[in-house]
Amino acid sequence: MLKIANRVSSLKSSSIMEISARAAQLKAQGHEVISLAAGEPDFNTPEPIQAAVTAAMKEGITKYTPAPGFQKLREAIAKMVSTENGFPVDPEEVLVTSGAKHGLYLALQCLVDPGEAILIPTPSWVSYRPMIDLAGASVIPLPLYEEDGYRPNIERWKGMAIPPNAKGIIINSPNNPTGVVYSREELVKLTGWALQRNLWIISDEIYEKIIYDNLTHTSIAALGPEAKKASITISGFSKSYAMTGWRFGWAIADKPFVAKMAALQSQSNSHVTSFVQWAALTACTLSPSIGASMVAEFDQRRRYCMERLDKLSPHLTYTRPTGAFYIFINLSKWLLAHKMTDLEFCKELLDKEYVGAVPGSSFGKEHSIRISYATNIENLKKAFDRIEAYLNR
Ligand code: PMP
Numbered sequence: 001m002l003k004i005a006n007r008v009s010s011l012k013s014s015s016i017m018e019i020s021a022r023a024a025q026l027k028a029q030g031h032e033v034i035s036l037a038a039g040e041p042d043f044n045t046p047e048p049i050q051a052a053v054t055a056a057m058k059e060g061i062t063k064y065t066p067a068p069g070f071q072k073l074r075e076a077i078a079k080m081v082s083t084e085n086g087f088p089v090d091p092e093e094v095l096v097t098s099g100a101k102h103g104l105y106l107a108l109q110c111l112v113d114p115g116e117a118i119l120i121p122t123p124s125w126v127s128y129r130p131m132i133d134l135a136g137a138s139v140i141p142l143p144l145y146e147e148d149g150y151r152p153n154i155e156r157w158k159g160m161a162i163p164p165n166a167k168g169i170i171i172n173s174p175n176n177p178t179g180v181v182y183s184r185e186e187l188v189k190l191t192g193w194a195l196q197r198n199l200w201i202i203s204d205e206i207y208e209k210i211i212y213d214n215l216t217h218t219s220i221a222a223l224g225p226e227a228k229k230a231s232i233t234i235s236g237f238s239k240s241y242a243m244t245g246w247r248f249g250w251a252i253a254d255k256p257f258v259a260k261m262a263a264l265q266s267q268s269n270s271h272v273t274s275f276v277q278w279a280a281l282t283a284c285t286l287s288p289s290i291g292a293s294m295v296a297e298f299d300q301r302r303r304y305c306m307e308r309l310d311k312l313s314p315h316l317t318y319t320r321p322t323g324a325f326y327i328f329i330n331l332s333k334w335l336l337a338h339k340m341t342d343l344e345f346c347k348e349l350l351d352k353e354y355v356g357a358v359p360g361s362s363f364g365k366e367h368s369i370r371i372s373y374a375t376n377i378e379n380l381k382k383a384f385d386r387i388e389a390y391l392n393r
């Protein structure tokens, strides 16, 4: 067997992707599986973006592009973000990335040195920790509490010693896995707390367009020049325009930092696929009503899930989600009574009831599960019927 490098010896695949693969396997065996595991919109990419990619291929946009992305696209993203997110962006501050995920990877590779640490309000998305491990750095979880509605409460961290090797913090609102949208006031406090500690901020805003209850999204970089200088904003269209498979996103940071991320990109994946970039130009100018109709649909599903969960209140509690398409469910009472871990619960739910969900421990919070409601109501109804029967067994 080939000798595997130490750097990746303990690296595992994304647990969410593994559960999704297992769900697909069971489906292929003929079982009626409903996966509420992966956070992936079930809609197709809007028609104008599809048409743009076909046109791009016909026009021969199939060659190498500049590593940071087509200049026209960087300009379009800069313009869109300046208008919609309320902070000025120069095209040279934009890097086109292979999804938000690779943007995060490049940002962490360029930001942290071995021996340094990154703080993460937790529960948190599954890929942050492995990416930090790969940079040779460590993670310091900042606990979020269900009784605070999983909102950042800096008072809670007062007694915590933040070591001098702490280099940055990852902030993710709207949040995966909790679905919580932080208010502007909360972000002002959290950003102030981070800046006082000389932390750089990675702001993962991939769910920025998926927000309910008339709430609004606040970008960290929009909180003032100091916040902008200290932050790397990560976002993309994967979730808002159902473009998960396209592998397209962007990172915004100061010019020297973006140049370094671009150098790393040029030495690894070169750039994002040329015709995907070309189609993304169309996505940047799409009518907001296209995204709004998907959000309206997600909202109906969200309300349906909450109704069903409310009926299960003897067994569980959950935090009302106001963004993204996830619900984080506390099952500790039921799991304790049945002497099961969240991992065992999700495994049984998939193998016996054919419903996919992600264990909370994957996000750093045990005794919980995350479900995604990015699937139609009919599927949600079937999934909840099975979950209900399983919990009441
Ligand atoms: N950040 C979070 C919080 C996510 O849930 C995801 C999942 N897709 C990503 C980043 C990566 O997004 P993309 O598909 O654009 O790489």
Ligand code: GLU
Pocket: 014, 016, 017, 037, 038, 039, 040, 101, 125, 127, 176
């Ligand atoms: N981000 C999605 C999720 O949290 C997809 C999984 C992944 O990218 O690893 O479900």
